[in-house]
Amino acid sequence: MPYDKKIAIFDASAVKGVENTLGRLGAAVLETAWGNGGGRAQLPELAAVPEFLRTDGTWHVARLRPEYDLGQIHSGRGPIVAAAVADYERVGHGYAVTALLYTPDGPDPLLFTRNRAVELRTCRGWGDPDRLRRALDLIAENGPPPVDREATVRAFAEATGLSPAQCLILLSTSARTLSWPDGWARGRVAAFREGDTARARELDLTEIELRIAALSLEALTTTDEAVEVVELLMPDDPADLWRTGPDLDRAVAYWTDRHPRLTPLTTEQWVTVASGAEDALEALIALLGERPSVPPLGHIARAVRLLADRLPKDHPARTAAPPACVTCTNTSPARTRHCPSPPRSPRSPPWNEQPERPRPTSRRAGSPSAKPSP
Structure with a gap:
């Protein structure tokens, strides 16, 4: 493909919302299971398109800052099988675009550079069409699994030392997506979906508490780590979500291999x-x-x-x-x-009130007044 070829112009409405599911299929299934079956509409459609569910690092969700035409994607070094602009928004004097890119040869740094990618998520994680269809059938048959979102968040917090607000954001099935206009920059949290919003209200979390929690996570972890933690919560066998609950041990092990347990602070x-x-x-x-x-x-x-x-x-x-x-x-x-x-004990006086100690007189060696050492 020629280096300077403009490869596509897209209709955003056809793929809008898919950027939050690519590489986050485990999170999508958990959200659907915990949400009383809500949010199922798009998942069967995805199961019918196996290429959308690849987790081998060939799909990418990128936030681009195009110079001129919002709907144009420039080619990189290798082939691009599919691409789409899922959403865009005006930021300052320009625009930010969410693009879906499928590169069968893996990540293409030149593609990302030429299209001015300022944020990038390579899609991996849980899932394939068969497991997705099996999970949807189990949700329809059994309803919500016995171990709910609140118990999972609480157990993860106890194991890692993170606060409830930090765990709510980290383990959210919706908040850790590419968000507008700055992602997590300066502590901005993407809009929660209904289940996370209800949980935030139950915890009486304020805007400043969520902001500090987001800033602390930004200093502690990365987008890829946060996405992977939630994907690891989804068991390899969907039926285990009802038999034994989310795979908390695997998610905690992944996290603690990278981050020692914190001395706990409340929100x-x-x-x-x-x-x-x-x-x-x-x-x-x-x-x-x-x-x-x-x-x-x-x-x-x-x-x-x-x-x-x-x-x-x-x-x-x-x-x-x-x-x-x-x-x-x-x-x-x-x-x-x-x-x-x-700080010193209250019984100890401050440094400037300590009793003055006599200073030893300094004498040069060899001077007449210097006394020999005993």
């Missing part, structure tokens, strides 16, 4: 600690989880102060922070720098 405590200090979130997470990655040491020092100043005195994160700080500092080239210690 409200995350807001208390991080409000106005969003730039220190990565360092806060490093302290709470003793991660080997090292943020700038100035941020580590600030994070220690935030935990000390804003958490209750008996909170375990206050005592866990200094050892974690030492761990992070020891992995840094600048090992001579240290993070501040926790």
